[in-house]
Amino acid sequence: MSNIDLKPKTKAKAKIKVERPKLHKVILVNDDYTPREFVVSVLKGEFRMTEDQATKVMLTAHQRGVCVVGVFTKDVAETKATRATDAGRAKGYPLLFTTEPEE
Numbered sequence: 001m002s003n004i005d006l007k008p009k010t011k012a013k014a015k016i017k018v019e020r021p022k023l024h025k026v027i028l029v030n031d032d033y034t035p036r037e038f039v040v041s042v043l044k045g046e047f048r049m050t051e052d053q054a055t056k057v058m059l060t061a062h063q064r065g066v067c068v069v070g071v072f073t074k075d076v077a078e079t080k081a082t083r084a085t086d087a088g089r090a091k092g093y094p095l096l097f098t099t100e101p102e103e
């Protein structure tokens, strides 16, 4: 029997830095032409909001110019903003949803 220790005395441990993915806001932008009810229907359909939630968000954008609709991973935020904007464009409305990274 050999007494040679084949196991290294120290273990090299790779330190993997795990970072939370940056979240991105979806922002609803006001305009003068898109009907209020249509904005509410898009918010309900694309962002799974209730009538009450959607109405509050729509009114905030209407009164202040913009309103944060929600916060998502970059991919999800961009997909939802594009789909929601396209829903307006399909009806000839200038409805706009943008995204921006959260601080």
Ligand code: TYC
Residues within 6 Å of the ligand: 028, 029, 030, 031, 032, 033, 034, 035, 036, 039, 058, 059, 061, 062, 095, 096
């Ligand atoms: N300002 C629009 C109107 O008076 C309604 C509206 C609200 C449109 C919010 C866009 O993001 C918006 N018909």
